[in-house]
Amino acid sequence: MMARKKFWVAVVVIILCIFIFLGRESPQTADKEEEETVTEESIVVGFSQLGAESDWRSANSESMRATFTEENGYKLIFEDGQQKQANQIMAIRTFIQQEVDYIVLAPVTETGWDTVLQEAKDAGIPVIIVDRMVNVSDESLFVCWVGSDFELEGRRAAEWLNQYTQIHDIPPEEINIVNIQGTIGASAQIGRTKGLADASRSNGWNLLEAVPGDFTRAKGREVMESLLKKYNNINVVYCENDNEALGAIDAIETAGKRVGSHITHGEIMVISFDGVNQEAMQHVKDGKIRCIAECNPLHGPRVRTIIEMLEEGGVPDKFYYVEEGMYTHDDTVKSVTVDGKVYPVTVVRHVGGENFH
Ligand code: GYE
Numbered sequence: 001m002m003a004r005k006k007f008w009v010a011v012v013v014i015i016l017c018i019f020i021f022l023g024r025e026s027p028q029t030a031d032k033e034e035e036e037t038v039t040e041e042s043i044v045v046g047f048s049q050l051g052a053e054s055d056w057r058s059a060n061s062e063s064m065r066a067t068f069t070e071e072n073g074y075k076l077i078f079e080d081g082q083q084k085q086a087n088q089i090m091a092i093r094t095f096i097q098q099e100v101d102y103i104v105l106a107p108v109t110e111t112g113w114d115t116v117l118q119e120a121k122d123a124g125i126p127v128i129i130v131d132r133m134v135n136v137s138d139e140s141l142f143v144c145w146v147g148s149d150f151e152l153e154g155r156r157a158a159e160w161l162n163q164y165t166q167i168h169d170i171p172p173e174e175i176n177i178v179n180i181q182g183t184i185g186a187s188a189q190i191g192r193t194k195g196l197a198d199a200s201r202s203n204g205w206n207l208l209e210a211v212p213g214d215f216t217r218a219k220g221r222e223v224m225e226s227l228l229k230k231y232n233n234i235n236v237v238y239c240e241n242d243n244e245a246l247g248a249i250d251a252i253e254t255a256g257k258r259v260g261s262h263i264t265h266g267e268i269m270v271i272s273f274d275g276v277n278q279e280a281m282q283h284v285k286d287g288k289i290r291c292i293a294e295c296n297p298l299h300g301p302r303v304r305t306i307i308e309m310l311e312e313g314g315v316p317d318k319f320y321y322v323e324e325g326m327y328t329h330d331d332t333v334k335s336v337t338v339d340g341k342v343y344p345v346t347v348v349r350h351v352g353g354e355n356f357h
Contacts, residue, residue, distance in 0.1 A: 042075040043102065043307065046095030050108040050132075051083040053183075053215045054243045055277040060106070060131065060297040067300030083108055083183070083214075089116045096123045102307055103127045105142075109185035110135040117141035128306055130299045132187035139318070143310065146302045146320040148295050150188045154195015155338050156326060157271050157293040160345070161236065162203055163333045164290070170264055172204035176233045180213035180220055180248060182240040188215075188295070192240045192273060208234065213244040220247025228255045235263035238271045242280035245272035245289055259288045261329075275327050284327050284348040292327040 045068050049061050061078070068076035077100065079091035085108050095103050096119060103125050107113060113134045120127050121141055129145040136142070165175060179196055182189035193210060200207040208231050213219045220239060227234060228251060237252075239245035252259050252268050260267035275281060275294045283289040299322075306316045326336060326345045336343045 042070065042073055043311070044075045044077065044098070044100040045102045045104055045307070046077045046079070046091070046098065046100040047104040048079050048081055048088045048091040048095070048106065050081045050088065050106050052080060053083065054241055054274070055280075056241060056274045056295060056297045057215075059276050060299060063298045063300035064104070064303070065300075067304050072304070081108060085109060085112055092116045092120060096120055096125060099123075100125060102310075104303055105129050105134070106131045107134050108132070108183065110187055110190070111185065114138070114141065126310060128303055130303060131297075144306060144316045144318050144320065146299055146306065147187070147322065148324060149321050150191025150295075151195050152191075152338060153273060153293040153295060153324065154192035155199065156195075156336050156343055157192075157238065157273065157291060158196050158199030158203075159336045159338055160291045160293075160326060160328070160333050161269075161271060162199065163336065164261075165263075167332055173206070174264060175203075175205040175236060176231070177205055177207050177236040177238055178224075178227045178231070178234050179207065179210035180223055180237060180239045180244045181210055182213065182215045182244075184212050186215075188273075189240055196238050213240065213247070215241045215243060217243040217247040217250075220244030221251045222247070224248040224251035225255070228252065228257070234268055235266075236269045236271065240273055241295075242272050242274040242277040242289075242292065245270050245280060245283075246277070249283065249288055261287065261290055278351055281327065281348055281351045284329055285351055287329045290329050291333075294324040294326060296322045296324055 047064055052058060065076065068074035081088040081091060088108060092103060093116065103120055105127060107129065110133055114136050117127055117136060118141060127142045129142050131147045133145060134142065177200065179193060181193050197207060209227065211223045213223050220243065224247065237248050239248055249259055249270060258267045259270050261269055263269050270289045272280065272289050272292045273295050275292045276297060280289055284292055302320065309316050325343055327348050328345050331347050333345055335345050
């Protein structure tokens with residue numbers, strides 16, 4: 001009797017052990033545990049992107065998405081502000097409530113950020129600014145900024161035009177430019193507009209008008225259409241991004257005019273910025289866009305390096321400027337010198353593949 005009882009107790013114990021063992025080691029449970037540790041240890045980044053107006057912007061968003069992945073140890077909360085600062089401010093407030101580890105902000109315009117960035121600072125959340133700048137009274141409201149020197153881009157594009165027209169003996173007073181600007185108040189607009197305005201003044205070019213084009217193809221086409229009706233002597237259009245340039249080319253060709261470099265013989269020369277859109281790069285190869293000042297959108301890895309530095313207790317520089325060059329149709333102008341620094345000019349011979357690193 002006693003032996004039988006012992007036997008059954010042993011059976012029950014063995015079965016229990018098997019259940020416990022299976023319960024512990026089942027692959028599902030193991031996965032779950034792993035998942036939990038990933039999310040526990042992941043660095044949470046709230047990214048307020050300003051919108052999706054251009055190819056540059058899409059490449060920029062993609063760079064952030066491809067960098068801040070779970071495999072890399074991050075959880076990215078991506079918010080599209082749809083060109084409205086109010087939406088971006090709302091997104092930042094939500095990130096604060098969610099207690100994210102870092103806030104990354106690509107601001108639509110420069111001003112109006114003091115209050116919300118103070119709120120982030122009070123919550124102890126570091127803020128990294130990418131692409132355009134913020135204009136705040138207290139620079140300690142953000143840890144650092146990474147992006148391009150937009151005024152330098154504008155000066156480079158203008159200096160390319162200066163050299164090109166000098167080489168072809170085109171007198172400055174015969175150069176009649178319209179400027180299709182970006183989103184007014186955005187650093188990329190402010191810097192590029194200033195670069196051209198200053199060069200026009202010092203070189204003696206006629207800057208006929210500067211009009212906002214919102215960095216979009218549709219607006220670029222619309223404003224170019226009305227500029228062509230207003231002025232019959234435009235021979236250079238300076239577009240503050242490639243999408244506007246594509247729109248401007250549509251408008252010029254629809255009006256029965258030609259884009260090209262014979263600007264003293266009725267053609268209109270197109271100059272632009274970015275170098276991301278492949279159709280625009282094809283136009284450079286074909287000569288419809290004569291020159292693009294490069295603007296690099298791949299900020300994801302740069303922001304990651306900054307976050308890693310902060311994680312290790314390091315102190316990043318306040319401003320990180322990205323090095324950029326120029327894309328041109330031919331090598332009439334071999335390089336562009338601004339403030340004594342020489343910038344390379346790349347002749348576009350093949351289109352496709354990666355332009356940026
Ligand atoms: O050049 C334009 C985009 O701020 C650098 O914004 C960015 C600019 C870029 O829409 O295409």
